[in-house]
Each structure stands twice: as C-alpha cells, then as structure tokens.
Amino acid sequence: MKISGLVILIAYLDPGSGGLLLQLLLGGVAGIGVLLKLYWKKIRSWFSKS
Amino acid sequence: MDLQTSFDKGSFKDREGRVFTSGGRIFRTLSQSAFDRMEVLEKDSRLQRLIDSRALIPSHLTTAKEVGFDPKLYGEVIMEHEKVPVVTYPYEWSFDMLRDAALLTLNLLESCLEMGLILKDATPFNILLHKNKMVFIDTLSIDYYTEGRPWEGYSQFCREFLFPLMLTAYKGVEFQSWLRGELKGLKASDLSHLFSWFDNFRKGVFTHVHLQAWLERSFARKDVAIRNSFNQQNYSKGQLLRIVKNLRRIIKTMRYKPSNSxxxxxxxxxxxxxxxxxxxxxxxxxxxxxxxxxxxxxxxxxxxxxxxxxxxxxxxxxxxxxxxxxxxxxxxxxxxxxxxxxxxxxxxxxxxxxxxxxxxxxxxxxxxxxxxxxxxxxxxxxxxxxxxxxxxxxxxxxxxxxxxxxxxxxxxxxxxxxxxxxxxxxxxxxxxxxxxxxxxxxxxxxxxxxxxxxxxxxxxxxxxxx
The missing domain is CATH 3.40.50.150 (Vaccinia Virus protein VP39)
Incomplete structure (x- = not known):
C-alpha cells in the first residue's frame, strides 16, 4: 500500500534535520564535505535497495 | 504554612522546571540538573550580567521554606522571577514587536555564547513585553555550550520568528493569523512554495527557506545521524556565531510597510x-x-x-x-x-x-x-x-x-x-x-x-x- 506507506513516512519526518544540515552547510567548506558524504550515502542506499 | 499556588499550564512541557504563581508572585520549580546549573550561573554572576543588560527577566534562587512552600512538593530550592503583569502572545504582536523579540533572542544567544552558554530553544513564547521593552523570561533555556554542538533552536527560530517576519516584510501578508493557526510556527516547505523565483534576491530567502526546505525533504526521511557529523567536522563556536550574525543582518534590514492601514x-x-x-x-x-x-x-x-x-x-x-x-x-x-x-x-x-x-x-x-x-x-x-x-x-x-x-x-x-x-x-x-x-x-x-x-x-x- 503505497499511500499508507507515504503517510507513515511523513508522520516520522524530523523537521529539525533540515535546520541541522543547513547549519553544517553554512559552517563552511568542511560542512559541504560532510553534506556531500551524506548525499553519497543516500545515493548508495538507492542502489543497495534495488 | 503552605500558600495557595497554581501551576502555569503553559510550562508543563519543560522537564527542568514548572512555573507556578502564589500570592501574585512568580516561581519556578527546579529539577536537580536545572538547580545545579542555575546555582553555578548565579554564583559566578553570569545570570546577573544578562539581567543587568535588561535582556533577561530579574530572577533569583530561594528556598521553598523561605517563601512558605512545602519542600516535599516544590523541592528545596526554587527560582523566583520578577512578575510581568500582562501576558500577550506572539500572534497578538505587531511586526516590530516580533522583530524586536527576534533580535533580543539573537543578542541574548550571542551574549550567552561569549560566556560559554547557549539557548536551548528559540520561541517568542519565551519573551514578554515588560516595562515597554521585550524581555526574555525563560531562564532555564540557558544551558552550557558544548563545543561542536549545533544550535538546536535554529529551525524553531526560523519557524517562529524569521518566517513570519519574512511573510510580512517580503510578501506584505500580516503574520498574526498564520501564527495563530500553527503554534509551532510556519514550515520552511510551505514558505518555499509561497516565495517566487524573484524572491531569491531577498535577504535570507534562498538559504533559510528554499535550501532548508530542500534539505528537509532530502534527508528527513533517511535514517542518518546528522548530529554526529558536527563533531566529525569540529563545528566551532565561531561558525555558530556567523549564523547568528547572518540572521541578525537579515532581520535588521527587514522593514514593515503596511499597505492598507x-x-x-x-x-x-x-x-x-x-x-x-x-x-x-x-x-x-x-x-x-x-x-x-x-x-x-x-x-x-x-x-x-x-x-x-x-x-x-x-x-x-x-x-x-x-x-x-x-x-x-x-x-x-x-x-x-x-x-x-x-x-x-x-x-x-x-x-x-x-x-x-x-x-x-x-x-x-x-x-x-x-x-x-x-x-x-x-x-x-x-x-x-x-x-x-x-x-x-x-x-x-x-x-x-x-x-x-x-x-x-x-x-x-x-x-x-x-x-x-x-x-x-x-x-x-x-x-x-x-x-x-x-x-x-x-x-x-x-x-x-x-x-x-x-x-x-x-x-x-x-x-x-x-
């Protein structure tokens, strides 16, 4: 059930995470590096799922 | 003797202390951790410095016995705050009242950081108009700053201060009914839909609205431990202060231009x-x-x-x-x-x-x-x-x-x-x-x-x- 799955995901959204990531990004070059690393993990997770 | 008291129903979420009133005076219970922290900050005069700057409501520690309360019910030591006779809420304020409250929060945060402290949260409900000036009333929000730690109150600051101010200053929409509709403030994702491409030229929109909304969308559903990344990166006080200064610059340049009064x-x-x-x-x-x-x-x-x-x-x-x-x-x-x-x-x-x-x-x-x-x-x-x-x-x-x-x-x-x-x-x-x-x-x-x-x-x- 895609719809119910979506509802569950939204219910568990952490609204503070965007703010934390933004603070990393505004923190400077090192922060951008950490963010890219997190993104790389995210991209890898797509492939591991499939 | 035990005086008649009543607990304030707005402070029940704070595990460190609850506000109560008695005989027209305002008190706050203190958990062990809150007492330990407040005792140190009172002794080394850091609280007094913030009070003297008129940013923080005058408060002091006292024993329950001294003011006639049962220590078994309220704890041995409690805090007394100066009373603010009239309580108004942020959705009852005008633009410049919310703007002044936002600047007070940022100035107080900066003073705290200079003294090795931080504000745990950032809500305008922590601020009241007192003697015709905005004053910070939630003394227990002041906590020790730990190097490498982000500002936990940043998103809350955006939702409850920055975004309502942007709504009025940039879009000409009064924020009161929007804030009244959502006690936790305006969402970055909602504001992101509201702002056009041209609004990216306005101070703070691209970074604090669009970028934050995008990051929230991209990562909020992923099980990643973001907080650890701050330690890995040696996130410093200087970096945090830069964000505070950036927010203050944005808010200071905002002007209220009522079109139809x-x-x-x-x-x-x-x-x-x-x-x-x-x-x-x-x-x-x-x-x-x-x-x-x-x-x-x-x-x-x-x-x-x-x-x-x-x-x-x-x-x-x-x-x-x-x-x-x-x-x-x-x-x-x-x-x-x-x-x-x-x-x-x-x-x-x-x-x-x-x-x-x-x-x-x-x-x-x-x-x-x-x-x-x-x-x-x-x-x-x-x-x-x-x-x-x-x-x-x-x-x-x-x-x-x-x-x-x-x-x-x-x-x-x-x-x-x-x-x-x-x-x-x-x-x-x-x-x-x-x-x-x-x-x-x-x-x-x-x-x-x-x-x-x-x-x-x-x-x-x-x-x-x-």
Whole structure:
C-alpha cells in the first residue's frame, strides 16, 4: 500500500534535520564535505535497495 | 504554612522546571540538573550580567521554606522571577514587536555564547513585553555550550520568528493569523512554495527557506545521524556565531510597510472638527482624572491617542486594536513613555484569541489573560454591532467583562462613518438606536454622564457597574 506507506513516512519526518544540515552547510567548506558524504550515502542506499 | 499556588499550564512541557504563581508572585520549580546549573550561573554572576543588560527577566534562587512552600512538593530550592503583569502572545504582536523579540533572542544567544552558554530553544513564547521593552523570561533555556554542538533552536527560530517576519516584510501578508493557526510556527516547505523565483534576491530567502526546505525533504526521511557529523567536522563556536550574525543582518534590514492601514489614515485624515475632537479628549481625561483605577483596557485603541494621556495614577494600559499597523505605531510610541506600562495587542474583537495548545489550556484565551478595572471604547460600537452584526446588549456585556468603570462612545446612524458603512448594504439594524443602547447600558451599568458631540450623532458616556 503505497499511500499508507507515504503517510507513515511523513508522520516520522524530523523537521529539525533540515535546520541541522543547513547549519553544517553554512559552517563552511568542511560542512559541504560532510553534506556531500551524506548525499553519497543516500545515493548508495538507492542502489543497495534495488 | 503552605500558600495557595497554581501551576502555569503553559510550562508543563519543560522537564527542568514548572512555573507556578502564589500570592501574585512568580516561581519556578527546579529539577536537580536545572538547580545545579542555575546555582553555578548565579554564583559566578553570569545570570546577573544578562539581567543587568535588561535582556533577561530579574530572577533569583530561594528556598521553598523561605517563601512558605512545602519542600516535599516544590523541592528545596526554587527560582523566583520578577512578575510581568500582562501576558500577550506572539500572534497578538505587531511586526516590530516580533522583530524586536527576534533580535533580543539573537543578542541574548550571542551574549550567552561569549560566556560559554547557549539557548536551548528559540520561541517568542519565551519573551514578554515588560516595562515597554521585550524581555526574555525563560531562564532555564540557558544551558552550557558544548563545543561542536549545533544550535538546536535554529529551525524553531526560523519557524517562529524569521518566517513570519519574512511573510510580512517580503510578501506584505500580516503574520498574526498564520501564527495563530500553527503554534509551532510556519514550515520552511510551505514558505518555499509561497516565495517566487524573484524572491531569491531577498535577504535570507534562498538559504533559510528554499535550501532548508530542500534539505528537509532530502534527508528527513533517511535514517542518518546528522548530529554526529558536527563533531566529525569540529563545528566551532565561531561558525555558530556567523549564523547568528547572518540572521541578525537579515532581520535588521527587514522593514514593515503596511499597505492598507485604514486606521492610521483615519487618524491623519480625521473627518471630524478639531473642536469636537478637543471636547472628546477633555471628556476622556476628566472621566479618568480622579479615578483610582490601575489598569485600563482601551478597546479599538487605534494608536492609543486617548488612553495614553489618561491620569498618571493609571499605571497600565492594554490597547487592543485589530489593525496591526496601528498597534505597530503605538508600540513605537510606548517605548518613549516611561510613565505607564503599555501592552499593545493586535486582536479583532469579532474573532478574539482562543485558548490553544494541549488540552486547550497551554495558551489562554484573550479574556482569561487581559483584564482591567476600567475600559475605554471610543468609536467602536458601530464596528462591532453594524460591521459585525453583534446585538447591542452583547456589546455592553463585553464592555463589562473588561472593567466596572469606563467611557463608551455611541455612534448613531446619522454619523458620516456609519452612513458610509451602510451605503452598500441593507440596513437590517432596526434596534441600532440611542434609546435602545441606553437601555442596554442601564441594564448593566449606571450611566453617570453623557456628552453629545458631532451635533448629537455621537454621544460620550461615563458608565459605572451597578
């Protein structure tokens, strides 16, 4: 059930995470590096799922 | 001896301490961790420095026994805060009130960081107007700063301060009803939909709105431990201070440009004769000249031109008006006066602030909080009873709920402004007459004096509850 799955995901959204990531990004070059690393993990997770 | 106390229903979420009142004084219980921290900060004068800067409400530690409480119920040591007599909420503030509260939060955060401290959260509910100045009241929000730690209050600051201010300054939409609709503030994702591509040129929109919303969308559903990344990156105090400075720069450049304030225009282009205006002013001054009242609620205050000039023995003025631009103007005037405590409030009496939050008790309704012993209701009756279809008797009952003594102005159908209101609608107000209004007043009050102005189309009345 895609719809119910979506509802569950939204219910568990952490609204503070965007703010934390933004603070990393505004923190400077090192922060951008950490963010890219997190993104790389995210991209890898797509492939591991499939 | 144990005094009668009542816990404030708005502070129940704080595990470190709950606010309670007793004998007109304000206290706070302290958990062990809160006590340990507050004791250190009081001893090394860091709290006092923040109090001296007028950013933080004066507070001190005391023992429960000393003030007559049972230590088993309240703990050995409690904190006493200076009392703020009138509580108003951020959705009842004007633009510059919220802007000043935002700047106070950032300045306080900066001072805290310089002293090795931080603010745990960032909500305007931690701030109250006191002695005509915004002051931070939640002392327990002050915590030790740990190097490498982000500011946990950043997102909350955006939702409850920055975004409502952006909404008004950048889009010309007053924020009050939006904040009233969502106690946790405006979401970055919602604001991101609202701002156009051109808005990216406005300060802070791209970074704090779009980028934050995008990051939230991208990562919020992923199970990644973001907090650890701050330690890996050696996130420093300097980096945090940069964000604080950036937010302050954005907020300082924001300007309030009310586009459609009919009330400020009304005050400037007042259609009435100057001598009639003078009569009205004198009548109001005399009505309160020998009164022993302490607090007056000025209903439909406009820019407070009548209540501000009342007898100096009246110490508190609560000025309520539905027009945010008027209240904003009044707020700036208040800052210059030290003779009275002014509480400007943006509220439409036809849609007053309801009780909200957990169990509808976390945030109190307007009528639970704002009370006086006198009232002023000038040029208001036609807005409520013709503009809002409210029966005259209900209007009189509303006046009584705000005080036992007051001045109310009757505005008849022959008045220019009422005629303008009725020009394009059918007149269904058959009972809107002076005779019926007088009988309604006399049901609840004693009518002690009436003065006709504007050739009898308006009448000023002094009323005293029976």
């Amino acid at each position: 009919e009330w400020i225009r009304y005050d400037r282009e007042n259609p009435y004769d100057a001598s009639e205006e003078e009569k009205k002013r004198n009548f109001v001054q005399k009505a309160f000249a020998e009164s022993t009242l302490h607090t007056i609620v000025d209903l439909g205050s406009n820019i407070g031109q009548y209540s501000a000039e009342t007898n100096s023995s009246i110490k508190t003025i609560i000025a309520i008006d539905k027009d945010p631009a008027c209240i904003n103007h009044f707020y700036h005037r208040c800052k210059e006066w030290n003779t009275k405590a002014f509480y400007p409030v943006v509220v439409d009496l036809l849609s007053p602030t309801p009780a909200m939050g957990w169990g509808l008790q976390e945030r109190q309704s307007l009528f639970e909080r704002l009370k006086g012993d006198g009232f002023l209701a000038l040029a208001l009756v036609h807005h409520i009873c013709i503009g809002g279809n409210v029966p005259l008797l209900e209007f009189v009952k509303l006046l009584k709920s705000f005080g036992n003594y007051g001045v109310v102005e009757w505005v008849g159908k022959e008045d220019k402004m009422v005629q303008r209101m009725l020009r394009n609608r059918s007149d269904i107000f058959q009972d809107y007459t002076w005779e019926y209004f007088q009988s309604c007043l006399e049901e609840h009050f004693q009518l002690s004096k009436v003065l006709e102005i504007e050739k009898g189309s308006r009448r000023l009345c002094i009323v005293q509850a029976k």
